Amino acid sequence: MNPYKSQSSSAFWKTAISDFSMFEIGPLWVPKFEISAKHKVVTFGSCFAQHIGNALKARGYNWYISEPVPRGSSEDLKKRYNYDVFSARSGNIYTTSLLKQWVEWSLGIKDVPDEVWQSEGRFYDPFRPKIEPYGFESREELLCSRSKAIAAFRKCILESDVFVFTMGLTEAWFNREHEYEYPMCPGTAAGEYNESLHYFENQDFKTVYRNLKESIRLIKAENRSVRFILTVSPVPLVATNTSDNVLLATMYSKSVLRAVAGQLTKEIKYVDYFPSYEIINSPVFKGVFFEPNIRGVSSFGVNFVMDHFFRCQELSFGKKVNRPSKGRAEKVDTDVVCEEELLDAFGK
Amino acid sequence: MHLENKMRICILGNSHLGALKRAWDRIGSEYDNIAIDFFGGRSNTLSGLVVENDCLVASNQGLKRSIEFTSGGISSVDPELYDVFLVYGLGFHLRGVPLSKGYSSAFLRDFARERFASTISYYLVSGLRTITGKVTYVGHVPLSADYDEAEFSLTDDYTAVFDFYKNVIEDMVERVFLVRQPEETMLNGRSTKSEFAKNSKRMAVGASNDNALHPETDVGHMNDDFGELWLRNFLKQVA
Numbered sequence: 001m002n003p004y005k006s007q008s009s010s011a012f013w014k015t016a017i018s019d020f021s022m023f024e025i026g027p028l029w030v031p032k033f034e035i036s037a038k039h040k041v042v043t044f045g046s047c048f049a050q051h052i053g054n055a056l057k058a059r060g061y062n063w064y065i066s067e068p069v070p071r072g073s074s075e076d077l078k079k080r081y082n083y084d085v086f087s088a089r090s091g092n093i094y095t096t097s098l099l100k101q102w103v104e105w106s107l108g109i110k111d112v113p114d115e116v117w118q119s120e121g122r123f124y125d126p127f128r129p130k131i132e133p134y135g136f137e138s139r140e141e142l143l144c145s146r147s148k149a150i151a152a153f154r155k156c157i158l159e160s161d162v163f164v165f166t167m168g169l170t171e172a173w174f175n176r177e178h179e180y181e182y183p184m185c186p187g188t189a190a191g192e193y194n195e196s197l198h199y200f201e202n203q204d205f206k207t208v209y210r211n212l213k214e215s216i217r218l219i220k221a222e223n224r225s226v227r228f229i230l231t232v233s234p235v236p237l238v239a240t241n242t243s244d245n246v247l248l249a250t251m252y253s254k255s256v257l258r259a260v261a262g263q264l265t266k267e268i269k270y271v272d273y274f275p276s277y278e279i280i281n282s283p284v285f286k287g288v289f290f291e292p293n294i295r296g297v298s299s300f301g302v303n304f305v306m307d308h309f310f311r312c313q314e315l316s317f318g319k320k321v322n323r324p325s326k327g328r329a330e331k332v333d334t335d336v337v338c339e340e341e342l343l344d345a346f347g348k
Numbered sequence: 349m350h351l352e353n354k355m356r357i358c359i360l361g362n363s364h365l366g367a368l369k370r371a372w373d374r375i376g377s378e379y380d381n382i383a384i385d386f387f388g389g390r391s392n393t394l395s396g397l398v399v400e401n402d403c404l405v406a407s408n409q410g411l412k413r414s415i416e417f418t419s420g421g422i423s424s425v426d427p428e429l430y431d432v433f434l435v436y437g438l439g440f441h442l443r444g445v446p447l448s449k450g451y452s453s454a455f456l457r458d459f460a461r462e463r464f465a466s467t468i469s470y471y472l473v474s475g476l477r478t479i480t481g482k483v484t485y486v487g488h489v490p491l492s493a494d495y496d497e498a499e500f501s502l503t504d505d506y507t508a509v510f511d512f513y514k515n516v517i518e519d520m521v522e523r524v525f526l527v528r529q530p531e532e533t534m535l536n537g538r539s540t541k542s543e544f545a546k547n548s549k550r551m552a553v554g555a556s557n558d559n560a561l562h563p564e565t566d567v568g569h570m571n572d573d574f575g576e577l578w579l580r581n582f583l584k585q586v587a
Contacts, residue, residue: 073462
């Protein structure tokens with residue numbers, strides 16, 4: 001007798017994986033808690049997180065948007081101005097340190113910086129450099145918008161039932177003097193890079209873990225009923241600032257992020273992990289969910305991931321989830337807002 | 349209708365045009381120097397006007413009958429016959445642009461452009477612009493009546509919203525000017541005084557319910573007294 005004898009078939013590669021075609025594998029996730037249509041679900045994080053919000057909405061879930069766009073706005077207008085991308089107009093939050101920064105700003109724990117970048121008569125938010133397609137008209141307008149986004153983020157903390165965070169990167173850029181973080185290296189999306197003002201850090205496990213755990217603690221302290229779902233973006237890095245090949249840098253980042261997600265899921269009962277990363281990236285799926293550049297995730301891949309998400313919920317909690325109407329899930333807008341992709345322009 | 353020594357005005361509109369037309373029937377004789385032709389179609393039927401041989405013509409019989417009825421027999425809009433144009437109502441509402449809610453000015457401009465571009469008002473204005481460079485005025489749908497229907501009231505001051513749209517529209521199309529709703533018809537710059545919504549009537553287009561009263565719950569259509577104030581105000585600007 002040994003412990004493996006009592007393991008289920010899903011614990012063994014042969015009976016869980018190699019005996020099946022790749023599309024029959026699963027379920028990969030046994031959710032810790034149910035998400036129902038009445039739960040307010042907020043989404044933040046890296047580019048891939050945008051798919052989660054859209055998928056929730058398409059299936060009739062309550063994807064909570066705390067910074068809504070005026071009624072009657074076209075989809076094109078929303079997209080150009082980055083509305084309905086995340087639950088507040090935060091822009092991409094790639095790192096756990098950036099998440100903590102947003103949490104601390106919105107809860108008044110840390111002061112919000114007043115740094116503003118200016119170029120050709122327009123003003124750009126260092127913390128949301130592409131949030132407006134043409135920049136802001138004035139410094140005042142920018143600061144007002146930033147305040148509004150921070151207030152909206154706070155609303156998400158206070159009112160959400162489920163907080164979904166998609167971790168994207170370990171590589172981060174900071175202001176030397178004030179120690180606050182930028183989502184993008186200054187001088188890439190906007191602004192100007194200055195070695196004396198800015199520094200780079202490729203965060204290790206301890207740092208990523210500490211920042212995420214603290215973010216969760218702070219949010220939970222304000223909202224006792226909130227639960228968390230962590231995911232790791234399966235999208236490789238566009239570029240690395242380390243001396244490693246970008247493939248290695250990607251593997252490092254994703255490994256650290258995955259390990260942190262796993263550790264916190266183990267430690268904290270109201271934190272769960274959904275394996276979108278594994279579905280897209282595991283060799284089992286042979287890379288079929290990637291676009292030809294082996295970086296972008298295809299609409300088929302997005303749908304497969306999200307179908308898996310909802311199917312696992314259904315299997316665990318026995319409820320019928322809303323199916324999108326015919327044709328709605330067939331085409332997913334994979335043209336997500338991805339500031340990180342701007343780094344591609346600097347490649348030789 | 350082209351009459352010498354008179355300013356010739358062409359007014360195109362949807363159901364809101366009824367109040368103006370009936371007002372003109374009342375006061376027209378006071379304006380010796382002005383001739384007005386009304387081309388009306390209820391709801392969104394004027395979207396059926398198309399450019400043909402440098403005129404606006406009806407693309408279907410129903411619309412043709414409607415504009416012939418409202419104009420007194422004219423079946424197409426020949427810009428050569430007019431000095432000035434007005435498009436009135438036609439889906440262009442001032443409400444819905446939240447100036448004071450922290451949206452960026454660039455977003456609000458694009459939002460307002462999209463809103464106007466989606467209206468039949470814009471469709472006609474841009475259609476006219478392909479066949480004439482003459483000045484065209486745009487009259488927005490009257491502000492909803494003050495019946496405490498908060499969702500229909502402006503959320504910002506009328507002048508602020510008006511000026512905002514004025515800049516947007518005049519930037520979109522050349523020689524197009526937005527016309528204000530008369531001050532005396534408004535309540536607190538947010539809605540139309542409720543007295544002007546009482547006893548509003550359907551525009552006569554040759555249908556069986558011509559000039560029938562709108563339901564009492566209708567807060568969007570205004571009566572002939574409103575039409576008169578609006579028209580007098582407009583004529584002061586153009587004549």
